[in-house]
Amino acid sequence: MASQTGAVTTAHEHSSAQANGITENHQVDASASDPAPAPIGKKRHSKYRHVAAYHAQLRHSSLSRDAEVTPSFLGFRNLMVLVLVAMNLRLIIENFMKYGVLICIKCHDYRKQDIVLGSILFALVPCHLFLAYAIELSAAGAAKQTVGQQKKSAEEKERDQQRFRSTWRYTALLHTLNATICLALTSFVVYFYIHHPGIGTLCQLHAIIVWLKNCSYAFTNRDLRLAFLNPSADPGLPEIYATCPYPRNVTLKNLAYFWMAPTLVYQPVYPRTASIRWSFVAKRLAEFVGLAVFIWLLSAQYAAPVLRNSIDKIAVMDIASILERVMKLSTISLIIWLAGFFALFQALLNALAEVMQFGDREFYTDWWNSSSLGVYWRSWNRPVYLFMKRHVYSPLVGRGWSPLAASGMVFSLSAILHEMLVGIPTHNFIGVAFFGMMFQLPLIALTAPLEKMRGPQGKTIGNCIFWVSFCLVGQPLGALLYFFAWQAKYGSVSRMRV
């Protein structure tokens, strides 16, 4: 560059014709004798020469191996974004030219029955929670009695332990009955009587969440009671619980808070925020509604036709076409997935947490950078991850299970819950969700070494495996299969417009 900038300045300080450069030279020579006035002084510098050496040193092309510095490629990132926008804009235009506007609100058939049953199921949940509370209350009562009479002899202690153990068996049985009935009832009703998959999913999701909360509530209170009975042998409870020691946490208010709080892990006390910022709540809810509408439009206008057109392809098992369909669906399902994630985990849970003054908002960490499937499952859905860790993984490892076996158990449970969540509302137990989850174990094992690699390359490969396996293949394929099963069973498409 040096030579050029040099040339530029030369060019700028000169200001006269090249053709008569020679005459000037003459005048320049003359001007040596006579006193040089401004114009001539100016003329002195007034010829441009076509002789600048633009090629003055050895230089490499910046893309060559032997180039000293590799250039930045930031521009290509912008290009990628633009190409993605352009390609999808084109698909939008294509879609409209093919189908026109497919969005219609009347098309939905919310059967009255679905609404009624759904509401009843929602209403039942608090009753079950009340039962759980009653169970804990009695157990707490028994514990208080025990502690009430201070006796220190070994056989007395022994009797206490006996009583406690029998109480726990009894309590555990009741809790199990209570929670399981709640979940089983919901599943039964949704599977057999609620046709609309949207409403069904809502009920099922709520039931599963409450079931998990119920388990956490029972386990945690059991060990709090244990600590209450044997303060001596106790390794010490977290300081944060000190403000609400054991029996005092067994209140309806406390349980109701846990029911509403955006967590699946019961604690007598949670970190709380000082106040509720209603503007924050409003913004988060606005985001949620906006994204919900966006997702609905996307699935109605873009996903639905793709799904519909793929039915016959799947029926005849035309691999090339199925592949093409999966790929076409992948972009849409990816966008829906990302929007859905943001709507639920960022917008809705934050709004809920703000209202509940729930302090710990870490509902997810930066899962999109996951360098392995393991990292992904630990980071994308923290509430479930924390539940599984506190009440399944750690206890099993505590019992001497190998971490691998324990994770196996975690994913099996998770797989069952996923299948319940997808299979029941769509009235199809085809096991895709189940095996999809189980398939995560080999993927985790496969990508674990990449995560540990030193350089960024391994992490990038791991990240790509995650995106491909999860978003570009797993999800759209799953959607296709459940939709196909639905079609095989009901043969109507309009109902999928949810």
Next chain:
Amino acid sequence: MASQTGAVTTAHEHSSAQANGITENHQVDASASDPAPAPIGKKRHSKYRHVAAYHAQLRHSSLSRDAEVTPSFLGFRNLMVLVLVAMNLRLIIENFMKYGVLICIKCHDYRKQDIVLGSILFALVPCHLFLAYAIELSAAGAAKQTVGQQKKSAEEKERDQQRFRSTWRYTALLHTLNATICLALTSFVVYFYIHHPGIGTLCQLHAIIVWLKNCSYAFTNRDLRLAFLNPSADPGLPEIYATCPYPRNVTLKNLAYFWMAPTLVYQPVYPRTASIRWSFVAKRLAEFVGLAVFIWLLSAQYAAPVLRNSIDKIAVMDIASILERVMKLSTISLIIWLAGFFALFQALLNALAEVMQFGDREFYTDWWNSSSLGVYWRSWNRPVYLFMKRHVYSPLVGRGWSPLAASGMVFSLSAILHEMLVGIPTHNFIGVAFFGMMFQLPLIALTAPLEKMRGPQGKTIGNCIFWVSFCLVGQPLGALLYFFAWQAKYGSVSRMRV
């Protein structure tokens, strides 16, 4: 995270059932009295508690505004790449399902006449260069004579200048005739007698390059001669020229080297490499051939159908469809453009430079990061840029033109050359290339401020404007229009398969 890792370690050091935790407690209490053997000592740590406080402190969601650190989004870059690959793979599958294999080598109709005329045109070029050499030789002879007789009186000098000026007018006239005849002849033959646009483009490109080299040769030698005649008034020539002072550079060998060298700027001496790395040459040529085939396949299989399908859309001016076509074409033309750039400027020019031992390989700088159109035009095609700067822009600024006016002139000349390069081989002077180039001036003015902005945002916007205007709209639109004009004139598509 602290609380969790804590929980993990707890989980790991414990190794027994939670159900009978209480019995252990008892044993633990007992173990205080009797000497504790290993198993019991182990048991001391052997109960897991479901009480870990996973929600121990206030935390924000990482995507929230109030989060302390914004997370990295590197994962999304990988996702973008993958989505681009997936979307284009899908288009490839779609394309094959629609059209099957369109590539066929026999389909080409290289008319014998085209080949013959093309070869003749190529053969003519050296003759014109020989003429240019002859002209310079005579001029050099005259100069030598002048310097030969040493006389220092003013009127003698005056006569020298007179002679020189007349010589230059004469030389300039001959050079102009020689160069212009060469270019005009080629253009004429290509436009009227060479049907195949590929062969035509090659001939035309070669002719234009030689024309530019001719100009540079004439201008540079003129000023070298000038310096030779007036060493006293001379501001000094670049040191690099010292090894070959003026009259000695006027040799056939020197000119032939300039003809072959990958530059449009004549210098008596260039920085040279010590040796030729034939392996390097081989690799670059392999790259070039590979990319050429790639481009051919791409245009035959993907660009051709899109172009064909867009004919009727353009004919009826269906805006939505034209837009859709342009967008569909944009990705393909972008890939072709990038591949073509790499094939020519990285692979071919580097191979040529290596063979010629030409040292300055800076044929481009990192134009893909251009934050304005101005930067782009200065960086993507250095050979032409350097020519325009040395022989058009700088001289005009030297004559007192404003930089803006000078650039205007540069782009007008460049626009004419572009139209010649595209319009003549396609036998359609529709002026799209010309106005496309002229349109760069307002774009440069528009994006110049963005380039100067402090933050990265302005640069990003500028970069996006560059990509959109140039690659996503400009190029495919241009291609469409020239193809449409071609169809209107010849109505055959197969010939476009080049």
